Amino acid sequence: MSDALTLPAETRERAGKGASRALRREGRVPAVIYGGKEEPTLIHVEAKELVKQLGTGHFMNSIVTIELGGKKVKTLPKDVSLHPVNDRPEHVDFFRLGKGAKVDVSVPVVFTNEEGSPGLKKGGVLNVVRHELELVCEADKIPSEIEIDVTGKEVGDSIHISELKLPEGSESAITDRDFTIATLVAPSALKKSEGAEGEEGEGDVDPQDVPATEQGEDEDAAQEQEDKSE
Numbered sequence: 001m002s003d004a005l006t007l008p009a010e011t012r013e014r015a016g017k018g019a020s021r022a023l024r025r026e027g028r029v030p031a032v033i034y035g036g037k038e039e040p041t042l043i044h045v046e047a048k049e050l051v052k053q054l055g056t057g058h059f060m061n062s063i064v065t066i067e068l069g070g071k072k073v074k075t076l077p078k079d080v081s082l083h084p085v086n087d088r089p090e091h092v093d094f095f096r097l098g099k100g101a102k103v104d105v106s107v108p109v110v111f112t113n114e115e116g117s118p119g120l121k122k123g124g125v126l127n128v129v130r131h132e133l134e135l136v137c138e139a140d141k142i143p144s145e146i147e148i149d150v151t152g153k154e155v156g157d158s159i160h161i162s163e164l165k166l167p168e169g170s171e172s173a174i175t176d177r178d179f180t181i182a183t184l185v186a187p188s189a190l191k192k193s194e195g196a197e198g199e200e201g202e203g204d205v206d207p208q209d210v211p212a213t214e215q216g217e218d219e220d221a222a223q224e225q226e227d228k229s230e
Contacts, residue, residue, distance in 0.1 A: 005053050005064045009043040020091070029089050033066060033075055036096035043068060050089050054080065058144055061105050066094060076103050076139065097139040104173055106132040109146045109181060116151035119184045124155040127183045133161070134173040141169030148181065158183045 012023065012030060020030045027047050034040040043066065053059050059077055066073040075094035083090055095103065108131060114120050133146055146166070148159060159182045161172050 005056075005059070005062050006067060007045055007049065007053065007064050008067045009045045011068065012042045012044045015042055024090065029092060031092040031094060033073060033094045033096050036098045036101075038096060041068070041073075045092070047089065050092065054089065061107060061142055061144065063097065063139065063142065064094065074139070076105070076142075101139040102136055103139055103142070104134065104136055105142055107135050107137075107143055107146055107170075108132050109148055111148050111150050111182070113149050113151045116149075117153040117184070119153050119155040119157065120150070122155065123187050124184050125187050126150070127185050128181070129183065130179070130181045133181070135166070135170045136173050137171075138169035141167065143167045143170060150184075153184050155184050155186050 009031070012019065015030075023030050023044050024047070028044040029047050029050050031043050031045055032040050033043060053064075056062075060080075062077070064075050064077055066075055074097040076097055077092060078095045079093040080089050081091040082088065097103070109128075111126060111128075114126070117124075120126065135143075135146075137143070146164065148164065150159070153159070158180050160178045160180055161174070162178045164181075166172070
């Protein structure tokens with residue numbers, strides 16, 4: 001499960017660009033808590049603490065408890081607006097989590113037991129199609145990552161969502177197709193060497209593989225032979 005984070009906050013009385021700029025000058029970041037069939041709550045948080053939590057790498061997939069006026073509000077970060085030049089956070093949207101709530105999240109995938117894959121041992125390459133999975137999870141059971149075991153996988157094999165046993169309380173947000181997460185492919189160097197061997201065995205030469213200078217010399221020789229015969 002993803003780590004739970006705590007973020008102290010204070011309410012803000014005014015919205016608008018001017019009020020937000022004043023908060024940022026004081027080292028605060030304006031934010032809002034919405035959802036849960038309640039009115040949105042305007043808040044602001046300390047910029048340094050927010051940056052620290054963003055640096056964990058799992059802020060967006062974590063339950064963040066907002067401490068506000070002696071109360072604790074469980075939320076899930078939904079959006080962080082960053083400054084286009086310095087990447088400093090400028091605004092945060094938090095979604096209020098009610099009891100039994102389900103949320104849409106993107107959870108990273110991690111591949112395990114690569115030493116148990118015959119295809120990887122032969123030099124195959126794991127081609128990751130999806131680095132994250134879109135899941136619908138119970139708010140208190142959000143996984144920090146999804147592990148995918150590649151034991152027994154050969155070159156040419158694919159890993160689909162239907163093969164995974166997702167954690168309890170989680171299901172795929174995409175239900176209309178059995179999408180591919182990763183494939184095991186041969187390395188490009190191996191493909192090229194096999195192709196070269198096949199061409200030598202057949203003895204055929206593609207005209208496109210012959211340098212243009214050689215093609216020109218052959219054409220000139222053929223024309224000279226025609227002139228002599230005439």
